Amino acid sequence: xxxGVYVNGCLVGYHDNPLELYNQLVASRRKGEITKHANFSYxxxxxxxxxxxxxxxxxxxxxxxxxxxxxxxxxxxxKLNSNEIGWEDLVNMGVIEYLDAEEEEMAYIAQWENELxxxxxxxxxxxxxxxGTVGGSLPYPNHNLSSRNAMAASQTKQSLGLYSxxxxxxxxxRSYIMxxxxxxxxTTRTYENLKMGNHAAGQNFVVAVLSYEYNTEDAIxxxxxxxxxxxxRVVMFRTSTxxxxxxxxxxxxxxxxxxxxxxxxxxxxxxxxxxxxxIISPEVNVKGGDVLIGKTSPxxxxxxxxxxxxIEEKKRESSVTVKSGQVGIVDSVMVTDSLGGNRMVxxxxxxxxxxxxxxxxAARSGQKGVIGMILPQEDMPFTKDGIVPDLIVNTHAxxxxxxxxxxxxxxxGKAGSxxxxxxxxxxxxxxxxxxxxxxxxxxxxxxxxEEEMFxxxxxxxxxxxxxxxxVYYQRLHHLVSNKIHARSRGPVQLLTRQPTxxxxxxxxxxxxxxxxxxLIGYGSSMLIKERLLEESDKSTMLVxxxxxxxxxxxxxxxxxxxxxxxxxxxxxxxxISYAFQLLLDEIISLGVNPKILLxxxx
Amino acid sequence: xxxxxxxxxxxxxxxxxxGVVAAQSIGEPGTQMTMRAFHxxxxxxxVPTGLPRLIELVDARKTPKQPIMEIHLNKxxxxxxxxxxxxxxxxxxxxxxxxxxxxxxxxxxTIVITIxxxxxxxxxxxxxxxxxxxRSFFKEKDVRVTSKDNKIKIVFGxxxxxIDIRKVYIKLSKLHLSGVxxxxxxxxxxxxxxxxxxxxxxxxxxxxxxxxxxTARVFSNDVKxxxxxxxxxxxxxxxxxxVKYVMDSQGLYVDVxxxxxxxxxxxxxxxxxxxxxxxxxxxxxxxFARAAFEETVRHITEAAVTGTVDRLQGVxxxxxxxxxxxxxxxxxKLKVKL
Numbered sequence: 001x002x003x004g005v006y007v008n009g010c011l012v013g014y015h016d017n018p019l020e021l022y023n024q025l026v027a028s029r030r031k032g033e034i035t036k037h038a039n040f041s042y043x044x045x046x047x048x049x050x051x052x053x054x055x056x057x058x059x060x061x062x063x064x065x066x067x068x069x070x071x072x073x074x075x076x077x078x079k080l081n082s083n084e085i086g087w088e089d090l091v092n093m094g095v096i097e098y099l100d101a102e103e104e105e106m107a108y109i110a111q112w113e114n115e116l117x118x119x120x121x122x123x124x125x126x127x128x129x130x131x132g133t134v135g136g137s138l139p140y141p142n143h144n145l146s147s148r149n150a151m152a153a154s155q156t157k158q159s160l161g162l163y164s165x166x167x168x169x170x171x172x173x174r175s176y177i178m179x180x181x182x183x184x185x186x187t188t189r190t191y192e193n194l195k196m197g198n199h200a201a202g203q204n205f206v207v208a209v210l211s212y213e214y215n216t217e218d219a220i221x222x223x224x225x226x227x228x229x230x231x232x233r234v235v236m237f238r239t240s241t242x243x244x245x246x247x248x249x250x251x252x253x254x255x256x257x258x259x260x261x262x263x264x265x266x267x268x269x270x271x272x273x274x275x276x277x278x279i280i281s282p283e284v285n286v287k288g289g290d291v292l293i294g295k296t297s298p299x300x301x302x303x304x305x306x307x308x309x310x311i312e313e314k315k316r317e318s319s320v321t322v323k324s325g326q327v328g329i330v331d332s333v334m335v336t337d338s339l340g341g342n343r344m345v346x347x348x349x350x351x352x353x354x355x356x357x358x359x360x361x362a363a364r365s366g367q368k369g370v371i372g373m374i375l376p377q378e379d380m381p382f383t384k385d386g387i388v389p390d391l392i393v394n395t396h397a398x399x400x401x402x403x404x405x406x407x408x409x410x411x412x413g414k415a416g417s418x419x420x421x422x423x424x425x426x427x428x429x430x431x432x433x434x435x436x437x438x439x440x441x442x443x444x445x446x447x448x449x450e451e452e453m454f455x456x457x458x459x460x461x462x463x464x465x466x467x468x469x470x471v472y473y474q475r476l477h478h479l480v481s482n483k484i485h486a487r488s489r490g491p492v493q494l495l496t497r498q499p500t501x502x503x504x505x506x507x508x509x510x511x512x513x514x515x516x517x518x519l520i521g522y523g524s525s526m527l528i529k530e531r532l533l534e535e536s537d538k539s540t541m542l543v544x545x546x547x548x549x550x551x552x553x554x555x556x557x558x559x560x561x562x563x564x565x566x567x568x569x570x571x572x573x574x575x576i577s578y579a580f581q582l583l584l585d586e587i588i589s590l591g592v593n594p595k596i597l598l599x600x601x602x
Numbered sequence: 603x604x605x606x607x608x609x610x611x612x613x614x615x616x617x618x619x620x621g622v623v624a625a626q627s628i629g630e631p632g633t634q635m636t637m638r639a640f641h642x643x644x645x646x647x648x649v650p651t652g653l654p655r656l657i658e659l660v661d662a663r664k665t666p667k668q669p670i671m672e673i674h675l676n677k678x679x680x681x682x683x684x685x686x687x688x689x690x691x692x693x694x695x696x697x698x699x700x701x702x703x704x705x706x707x708x709x710x711x712t713i714v715i716t717i718x719x720x721x722x723x724x725x726x727x728x729x730x731x732x733x734x735x736x737r738s739f740f741k742e743k744d745v746r747v748t749s750k751d752n753k754i755k756i757v758f759g760x761x762x763x764x765i766d767i768r769k770v771y772i773k774l775s776k777l778h779l780s781g782v783x784x785x786x787x788x789x790x791x792x793x794x795x796x797x798x799x800x801x802x803x804x805x806x807x808x809x810x811x812x813x814x815x816x817t818a819r820v821f822s823n824d825v826k827x828x829x830x831x832x833x834x835x836x837x838x839x840x841x842x843x844x845v846k847y848v849m850d851s852q853g854l855y856v857d858v859x860x861x862x863x864x865x866x867x868x869x870x871x872x873x874x875x876x877x878x879x880x881x882x883x884x885x886x887x888x889x890f891a892r893a894a895f896e897e898t899v900r901h902i903t904e905a906a907v908t909g910t911v912d913r914l915q916g917v918x919x920x921x922x923x924x925x926x927x928x929x930x931x932x933x934x935k936l937k938v939k940l
Contacts, residue, residue, distance in 0.1 A: 520917060521622040522929020533924035577924035590899075592906035 136190030139425030161201020219372025410469025
């Protein structure tokens with residue numbers, strides 16, 4: 001049976017000998033006769049030959065092997081080392097080729113050069129290349145559970161650092177810059193080759209593994225002295241934008257200090273930082289409620305022409321303010337044009353975020369935690385050399401998670417910092433734990449990183465020896481100051497008159513159905529009433545004594561009215577939830593007439 | 603029942619919301635069950651256990667996925683395995699094509715039944731028995747039945763059309779040889795020095811007729827069937843026992859009294875009522891309570907058409923309008939008005 005040949009999924013013809021075709025095509029690709037982006041594969045079960053040249057295929061580089069000999073010879077390696085040739089040259093010379101997922105099925109790939117035999121077709125460039133950008137930058141991932149590495153990878157993506165050196169030119173709606181980002185003492189080849197140190201996101205902390213009361217359940221204890229010296233400090237930038245929009249009616253918004261007569265005028269105090277152009281100036285300390293950009297908008301609906309034939313100017317206030325609860329310093333103000341060609345203002349606020357209780361930190365092994373205590377330096381335990389750890393993690397964080405990579409990083413970090421050398425912690429091929437032991441021992445440290453420590457409060461030596469090392473810790477962008485929220489009184493929803501939901505609206509926390517069930521189960525019915533009525537949407541309803549329909553108070557006539565019996569009637573005032581009143585109104589809108597039958601409360 | 607004096611400390615406080623507590627006490631372990639039940643996915647499931655079975659019980663399904671019976675035997679049969687097997691064979695529903703090969707020959711106008719000797723030995727039935735069954739099947743028909751060893755040959759007369767032979771062939775291969783309808787399999791198992799029979803498939807009333815069965819000790823896990831044959835009290839007992847069994851088999855502990863309350867609630871109508879829209883929750887007297895649960899518009903329009911009055915005596919409706927709930931502290935009142 002002839003083999004079907006498919007180019008990018010389309011059947012183009014048939015071939016008698018697919019393997020010969022494969023060898024021919026591959027040979028000419030290596031010679032450069034066919035584009036290097038093409039990949040070929042033969043599927044025996046489908047008896048089909050696939051040629052793929054389209055985009056979107058994940059491809060990986062391999063060293064080509066001929067008869068058990070790697071094409072990357074010692075001669076080429078020397079040239080590489082002396083920078084005579086580079087990667088592209090190797091690809092063009094046919095030493096390295098890229099395979100996609102389908103063509104990988106055709107290949108027999110050796111992991112190491114010394115295990116090459118006649119059958120091999122390719123050789124891995126470096127084992128660490130099986131990992132991607134983030135995974136490859138984790139230290140000693142081959143010593144951790146895969147789930148821990150997956151967590152570490154996703155936590156690394158949340159870390160705060162120096163995302164770009166020209167961050168002053170960015171007006172991102174929210175961004176963070178770390179004050180003193182450091183290169184990790186334990187790096188990987190991926191990290192070095194991608195020059196990820198150019199935008200480092202983390203610092204090397206001296207870490208003691210010690211159960212110390214305030215670090216239970218993955219909390220961490222942090223050294224106040226270190227914080228004061230700038231450890232973990234980041235600055236948050238937040239940009240507010242306003243634009244002088246044009247409306248279909250021909251009117252447009254205007255940047256100005258809104259006049260006091262305007263609809264929706266805030267207090268005079270709110271506008272106090274605005275210049276005459278209605279825009280705030282840089283380096284002003286602002287807090288929630290302050291106006292950053294004063295703006296007025298034309299009315300939503302065109303007004304009727306008044307008696308005198310002039311359209312009355314009834315503008316609305318539409319300033320951009322600092323959201324409640326936020327503080328900051330105006331970092332920069334930019335006036336520019338929007339895409340629509342209107343005048344646009346961007347105001348960037350800056351706010352320094354010193355680590356505080358509840359902020360999240362993570363090492364690169366899936367070991368995350370929040371600050372549980374900030375101890376003054378003089379209250380932190382110290383070693384016999386007088387070293388005070390920056391961070392204390394709990395011993396219980398280690399055994400069940402089995403993040404041995406974390407331990408090795410601690411040892412490597414400590415050894416590296418003593419010797420003054422950066423450690424290679426790449427996956428599979430890396431600096432060995434035995435090296436660290438030797439480095440530590442040669443410099444007068446315990447080879448297992450254990451230190452005698454003293455409790456500064458009692459002055460006594462701690463009974464156990466404490467494992468102290470240096471780990472690269474990242475500050476993650478879950479900051480308490482951006483999440484903290486509480487409500488006693490606050491805004492309510494327009495429709496239901498129940499408290500609003502969510503932090504941005506100053507809302508309450510939902511007292512849900514299951515919580516309600518718990519109170520019922522406990523039998524505390526007054527408490528339910530208080531939660532669900534008094535602290536929510538309590539209102540009074542007028543019920544007509546004669547017909548039981550819902551009445552209302554007519555302010556123009558200053559009397560109560562029943563929609564059926566007219567006025568001059570007796571009414572009962574009933575306390576109910578506004579939601580119920582709304583339900584009755586909705587039932588009425590269905591064309592059903594609900595009536596309230598009242599009787600005396602027994 | 604013997605009345606026992608109940609200690610005061612065992613009594614439940616007046617107006618204690620026992621229903622809510624029971625629901626929570628069964629519901630909370632149920633959430634753990636969900637997580638564990640899915641680990642068994644992919645296994646050949648015989649009897650649904652865990653959450654699927656619990657849902658089946660609470661929904662009061664008419665046909666459970668796999669009905670099962672536990673049949674105890676008379677003293678005469680219970681002591682020996684051989685005797686018990688006899689009863690089992692009498693119970694297990696057996697068709698002709700399970701023990702024999704039935705072949706039709708439309709050219710010759712014959713049907714040949716080849717009996718499998720091993721199978722009939724296993725099922726405890728004799729060739730003569732089958733022969734007489736086949737004979738009586740063909741009574742008053744224009745056919746001739748001959749037999750030799752384990753073969754039964756049926757020769758059709760000229761009156762029969764080919765299509766009749768085909769029809770007869772289909773009927774014949776499904777000929778009922780022995781057993782009770784609905785019982786697919788019967789197994790004999792030794793339990794506490796007596797032999798009992800487990801079956802898959804359930805038919806209480808017919809099984810009780812079978813000789814050797816202890817009529818007082820025939821159990822089924824089909825609650826609906828128990829209700830039909832033995833009455834609501836028996837159904838309640840089975841319901842309690844089944845829910846308890848599900849919980850126990852998952853390694854969860856729930857006080858029986860919660861389960862008993864659940865079963866009582868499901869049975870107090872005189873027939874098994876499901877929990878949910880078509881059962882207990884849908885049968886609440888309050889319009890608001892029903893509308894708040896499911897199918898809001900249907901309940902409100904129905905109430906409008908019939909002019910329903912909601913007496914506001916339940917929990918849901920009182921929370922809805924913002925009053926105290928008639929339970930616990932909301933139920934007690936001062937006797938003396940001041």
